[in-house]
Amino acid sequence: MSMNLPPLVQSFVLHFGEMGSRWGINRTVGQIYALLYVSPEPLCADEIVAALGISRSNVSMGLRELQAWSLVLLKHLPGDRRDFFTTPDDIWVILRTLAEERKKREVDPTLSVLREILIEQPASDIERHAQQRMAEMHSMIERLTNWYDDVKQLDQERLASLLTLGSRVTKLLETTDRIVSLGRKRRPATRD
Amino acid sequence: MSMNLPPLVQSFVLHFGEMGSRWGINRTVGQIYALLYVSPEPLCADEIVAALGISRSNVSMGLRELQAWSLVLLKHLPGDRRDFFTTPDDIWVILRTLAEERKKREVDPTLSVLREILIEQPASDIERHAQQRMAEMHSMIERLTNWYDDVKQLDQERLASLLTLGSRVTKLLETTDRIVSLGRKRRPATRD
DNA sequence: CGGTGATTTCAGAAATTTCTGAAATTACCA
DNA sequence: TGGTAATTTCAGAAATTTCTGAAATCACCG
Numbered sequence: 001m002s003m004n005l006p007p008l009v010q011s012f013v014l015h016f017g018e019m020g021s022r023w024g025i026n027r028t029v030g031q032i033y034a035l036l037y038v039s040p041e042p043l044c045a046d047e048i049v050a051a052l053g054i055s056r057s058n059v060s061m062g063l064r065e066l067q068a069w070s071l072v073l074l075k076h077l078p079g080d081r082r083d084f085f086t087t088p089d090d091i092w093v094i095l096r097t098l099a100e101e102r103k104k105r106e107v108d109p110t111l112s113v114l115r116e117i118l119i120e121q122p123a124s125d126i127e128r129h130a131q132q133r134m135a136e137m138h139s140m141i142e143r144l145t146n147w148y149d150d151v152k153q154l155d156q157e158r159l160a161s162l163l164t165l166g167s168r169v170t171k172l173l174e175t176t177d178r179i180v181s182l183g184r185k186r187r188p189a190t191r192d
Numbered sequence: 193m194s195m196n197l198p199p200l201v202q203s204f205v206l207h208f209g210e211m212g213s214r215w216g217i218n219r220t221v222g223q224i225y226a227l228l229y230v231s232p233e234p235l236c237a238d239e240i241v242a243a244l245g246i247s248r249s250n251v252s253m254g255l256r257e258l259q260a261w262s263l264v265l266l267k268h269l270p271g272d273r274r275d276f277f278t279t280p281d282d283i284w285v286i287l288r289t290l291a292e293e294r295k296k297r298e299v300d301p302t303l304s305v306l307r308e309i310l311i312e313q314p315a316s317d318i319e320r321h322a323q324q325r326m327a328e329m330h331s332m333i334e335r336l337t338n339w340y341d342d343v344k345q346l347d348q349e350r351l352a353s354l355l356t357l358g359s360r361v362t363k364l365l366e367t368t369d370r371i372v373s374l375g376r377k378r379r380p381a382t383r384d
Numbered sequence: 385c386g387g388t389g390a391t392t393t394c395a396g397a398a399a400t401t402t403c404t405g406a407a408a409t410t411a412c413c414a
Numbered sequence: 415t416g417g418t419a420a421t422t423t424c425a426g427a428a429a430t431t432t433c434t435g436a437a438a439t440c441a442c443c444g
Contacts, residue, residue, distance in 0.1 A: 006315065006316060006318050006319045006322070007312075007315075007319075008309055008312055008314065008315075008319045008322055008323065009318065009319065009322050011305065011308075011309050012305070012306075012309060012322065012326060015301075015302065015305045019298070019301065019302060021216075021400095022216050022297060022298050023216075023298065024213075024214050024215075024216060026431075026432065026433095027432085028432080028433080037325060037329075038321070038322035038325045038326065039321075039322075040317075040318065040321040044390090045390080045391075046390090054433080054434090055433065055434050055435075056391085056434090056435090057391095057392075057393080057394090057433075057434060057435075057436095058432080058433055058434070060391065060392060060393090061392090061393095061432090061433085064392085081389070081390065081441080081442070081443095082389090082390065082391090083390080083391080091328050091329060091332050092332070095332065105214060106211070106214055106215065109207075109211065110207065110211060113203065113204070113207045114204075116203075117200050117203050117204060120199075120200055122200065123198065123199075123200075124198060125232075126198050126201065126232065127198045127199075127200045127201065129230070129232040130198070130200055130201045130204065130230035130231075131200065133229060133230045134204060134230065136283045137229075137283060140283050140284070140287065143355050143356075144355070146355075147354075147355045162339075163335045163336065163338075163339045164335070213430095218401075218402065218403095219402085220402080220403080236420090237420080237421075238420090246403075246404090247403065247404050247405075248404090248405090248421085249403075249404060249405075249406095249421095249422075249423080249424090250402080250403055250404070252421065252422060252423090253402090253403085253422085253423095256422085273411080273412065273413095273419065273420065274419085274420065274421090275420080275421080
């Protein structure tokens, strides 16, 4: 059984399928997501089966995976017993979810493993050096995640302007730089 | 054959191995990278074989993959015919490389597929709606990559201060906001 | 209740990815 | 040029992941 979709939609769905593997989700999950993303209306499982030409159980598992990622929403039509699925409308919401989930799966575990190893007592020069390197990695990741935690608090408007600012960030920093580094030199990181 | 490593190093290597799959590289590639990252000296292929207990050919393929990612450096010791491998010392260099390579593999292809689809003529309402959604996605990704392109130009010092600024970005933006949005309201996005 | 349709589960089949050992290639040296 | 050590290639084995169909479960309705 093969796909049954308008050409433009099909290209998009196929691409997301191929990309899926690079993104740590599998082909079908990628395709299901892509399909829901571009559909004007929520779809039920059987419609996905028909559109993508894959087994019903595969769709069920795919949707379950997407729900674990909080990337799809469950909708109910009145008087219809079936489950319907969509993606959030707001693409910024999608972006945030994606960032949050990837952080949870890809960086948090590493951070906690690093912390565990770093409290151990090194038993040799090799281990001492290894710990030193891990400490560097740990501190970088921590800086990045702290920054991310701050940025994700921003509302959409402000986030958008942070992005739009873009190339001008540099110039802004040049100004800020002096102020900040001045403050830093006096007393270490006084916050308020 | 099993691993032969100091306990702290082994924990780190095993974790990177497990994580590997979530990062789109495989277990051995993750392990090889982790091992090189914490080693005080460059290692040759046979040392990696001994340390990780995997086949010589597997190490060869792993190293080749890591080179494709520009994540390892090839070194030659004088009077020794073997190849030795390390990771870059500077963790910020590593971060930049990682970001660059992931962008190249994970976002650039999507961006170009989206562009291709967006120039097509929609043949139905379904396709029209799909294009609309893809345009939203395209514009968001483009904003993000533009921002990324700007930020990656920053030298380490400035990048560090951008990060350290962290929570204060918000406050800085509040000030900038008015200026920017003021400019926006008068005439649409006049830049200079 | 008992029936009906939607959904999930799960064991095994199919597909894909990873890993290995043996053979081929490369690079250097005498 | 021939010899030797290092490295790469690659076909198939092993492991892992994905997918399916059949059966089980769930949820609602009369």
